[in-house]
Amino acid sequence: DIQMTQSPSTLSASVGDEVTITCRASQSIDGWLAWYQQKPGKAPELLIYKASNLERGVPRRFSGGGSGTEFTLTISSLQPDDFAIYYCQQYHTYSTFGQGTKLEIK
Amino acid sequence: QVQLVESGGGVVQPGRSLRLSCAVSGFIFNRYAMHWVRQAPGKALECVAVIWYDGSNKYYVESVKGRFTISRDNPKNTLFLQMNNLRAEDTAVYYCARAPIGSGSYYDYWGQGTLVIVAS
Numbered sequence: 001d002i003q004m005t006q007s008p009s010t011l012s013a014s015v016g017d018e019v020t021i022t023c024r025a026s027q028s029i030d031g032w033l034a035w036y037q038q039k040p041g042k043a044p045e046l047l048i049y050k051a052s053n054l055e056r057g058v059p060r061r062f063s064g065g066g067s068g069t070e071f072t073l074t075i076s077s078l079q080p081d082d083f084a085i086y087y088c089q090q091y092h093t094y095s096t097f098g099q100g101t102k103l104e105i106k
Numbered sequence: 107q108v109q110l111v112e113s114g115g116g117v118v119q120p121g122r123s124l125r126l127s128c129a130v131s132g133f134i135f136n137r138y139a140m141h142w143v144r145q146a147p148g149k150a151l152e153c154v155a156v157i158w159y160d161g162s163n164k165y166y167v168e169s170v171k172g173r174f175t176i177s178r179d180n181p182k183n184t185l186f187l188q189m190n191n192l193r194a195e196d197t198a199v200y201y202c203a204r205a206p207i208g209s210g211s212y213y214d215y216w217g218q219g220t221l222v223i224v225a226s
Binding site: 032034036042043044045046049050055087089091092093094095096097098099100 | 141143150151152153156165201207209210211212213214216217218219
């Protein structure tokens, strides 16, 4: 199974900051990586697929990058609505998720 | 618009069974693979079962093999997850999710989830 490791587990930031979350795969997954945002009591929502493709309707302050085993999600100019938990997911071989990164208000 | 609505969750004793359903609308169901993804309380997401668009192939995570069965009724636009011999560690919110590119896919639409609690 492909293991996904996110860092950091928790990230404290302020409105207007730029933040980056990292996701590492245990083996190469090419660009088969997605990012999701999840708020309490809700289903996850797709932000980015194929490492860097923004899902329709997602604000452009979200961006993704990377390939192979290391990937990033960057949120520029944080908005109040962005404080949530973020998950990466590999879909090179079926599907596995990272453990999540909680983005909290500093 | 695309909708996925899960049902069938509840409280069940260890060793018992439960059948989850996911009724979909707003898209051509028989063109998409579907996945069940679960989330234990305070934990990360885990894909537990996958079914090809036509039901011809299925995949299960190791921890549920032999106990869970995924199936679909394409004419009725419904996905199922039969869960037998339930264990405490199966306690989770179960989501059905649409997989636009097949067995290995991201998920572009999710249901609202149904809670399964396995406890005596």
